[in-house]
Amino acid sequence: MPRTSKGARLVWRAESRRADGSLRNGAGWFIRDGATFISACGSTGDRGRAEKRLAQHIVEKYRPARECGRDPAAVPVADAVSVYLTDVAPSHAKPKETAERLIVVLRWFGDTKIGDINGKVCRDYAKVHGNGAAARRQLEDLRAALNNYHREGYITSAPAIVLPAKPVPRCRSLTRDEAAALLRAAWRMRQSWKGKPSDRCTARHVARFMLVALYTGTRSAAICGAAIRPTEGAGYVDLEYGIFYRCAARRRETKKRQPPVRLPERLLAHVRRWAATPLEIKTKGRGKSASIGRMIAHDHVVEWNGKPVKSIKKAFRSVVEAAGLGWYDYVAAPDGSMRRVFRTDITPHVFRHTAATWLMQQGTDRWAAAGFLGMTVEMLIETYGHHHPDFQAEATRAIVSKSRPRNVPKKTV
Structure with a gap:
């Protein structure tokens, strides 16, 4: 058989x-x-x-x-x-x-x-x-x-699928000191050679990503895919008028809304400079680099070695570790030894939370902030509304104020 x-x-x-x-x-x-x-x-x-x-x-x-x-x-x-x-x-x-x-x-x-x-x-x-x-x-x-x-009628019935509970949403945001520490770590990070740091910068593209994410509240995928000029199948930054078109033309809209956003003047000046500044290439004299003649942001807002960055997660995690914004755990390795693993609660999406939090803390009009971030006013108020200066302000004033005397009419005979 x-x-x-x-x-x-x-x-x-x-x-x-x-x-x-x-x-x-x-x-x-x-x-x-x-x-x-x-x-x-x-x-x-x-x-x-x-x-x-x-x-x-x-x-x-x-x-x-x-x-x-x-x-x-x-x-x-x-x-x-x-x-x-x-x-x-x-x-x-x-x-x-x-x-x-x-x-x-x-x-x-x-x-x-x-x-x-x-x-x-x-x-x-x-x-x-x-x-x-x-x-x-x-x-x-x-x-x-x-x-x-x-x-479609291929089976007579479909079973009920039991889903795990929805995870508690994370609303971690950065303080201004933490944001500065991340930018500083990304700008200063160098490649190591034989245990010693070299003069080759390895994370300045992460610093550029963080500036765009922090000042627009845009999701990481839209930033990494953003071109520096109108490009088929990609969002782009209009350098003349300062508008970031986060969603590619003719792309189907999803629940993750991506409306155009106006760039703050400070950020727009950075992006224009990136588009006009040549890359610093150490081997330029030997003519070995394929990036000779390219700008910092030649085709896309965030580039590494002359190519668009598909995912920022790995490089971003290295920057967070260099900035000291996390902790270390010891976990058992397959061979029984203990190895140290870096943990952190800071991810690229934290910049979106940070932008929303900072806008609310500055007392920004809720409708304007929701349009800037690409979310509904209801979602903004529910998730970030408690950061607004007007949050429960009237109630807190009322609870500590003296009670007003009531005008009770006198008894008359």
């Missing part, structure tokens, strides 16, 4: 050479599907990349059934997810992110039947994945995929 197939899976293969000594394949993770081996990490040894490639291989290989009126107990979750990725996800504002989240879902639920999903299964998934915002968002995507599959 033949052995049951294990299905597509990841296996590690050592380096292999042909009889003549030439390289057949480098060491790394491969997808084994029957007798076929497919490179999953490009010989980098990156397990995360290999897992994503495996999930992509499964989705591409699997062709979901679209018969109507099927019993959920006989339909795998992969069917619903595949249909959702094919029919619905491409119309999302960020289809790639939707696909990445559902790939994570497929690793757990791929072979599970839709009818087997219940509250315990959802709670187990959330627990393994940290019970945080990421797990909740992934389960929301699963719910959308199953409801879509049911709405």
Whole structure:
């Protein structure tokens, strides 16, 4: 009796050479599907990349059934997810992110039947994945995929997806001293060479990011993607009129509103200078750099080595650590030793909270502040209203004032 197939899976293969000594394949993770081996990490040894490639291989290989009126107990979750990725996800504002989240879902639920999903299964998934915002968002995507599959008539019913509780919103904001410390650390950070700092600056692009984030309250993705002139598929800064168009033209509007914002004069002067100042290149005399002739902000507001910055998280965390705005924990390593890990509650999104907090502390009109930040007046008042000088001012005056004598009419006979 033949052995049951294990299905597509990841296996590690050592380096292999042909009889003549030439390289057949480098060491790394491969997808084994029957007798076929497919490179999953490009010989980098990156397990995360290999897992994503495996999930992509499964989705591409699997062709979901679209018969109507099927019993959920006989339909795998992969069917619903595949249909959702094919029919619905491409119309999302960020289809790639939707696909990445559902790939994570497929690793757990791929072979599970839709009818087997219940509250315990959802709670187990959330627990393994940290019970945080990421797990909740992934389960929301699963719910959308199953409801879509049911709405299309492919199954007779869809199970209820139990979500973990919403995390408490973080409203951490920076003091002016903390903001100054971050800017100073980013501007002074240098590359180390053989244990000694060199004269190569490595975080000045982070300082530029922080200035834009602090004085506009814009989300990090919009800043990193902002061009210095009108560009197809990107937001941009109008240097003549000082307007930051945060959302790309013809991009579908989402609940994360991105209206245009007027740049403060001080920030506009910085951006104009970045667009007109050549990059400082140490090897310019040898003609080795591809960035020779480029400005600090040649094509985009925030650039590193002449290219736009896709994500600021890693460099930003290094700046926060250099500024000393965090703490260290000791965690157990796989070999049993203890290693020191830096922790902090300051993320790039903190600058948005900071901008909103500072606007309220300055007594800015609520309608004007909400339009500047790109949020509703209700959200601004609910989250940041207590920072406004007028917050409960009348009530605090009334509670300590002397009671007014009442005009009681005299008794008359």
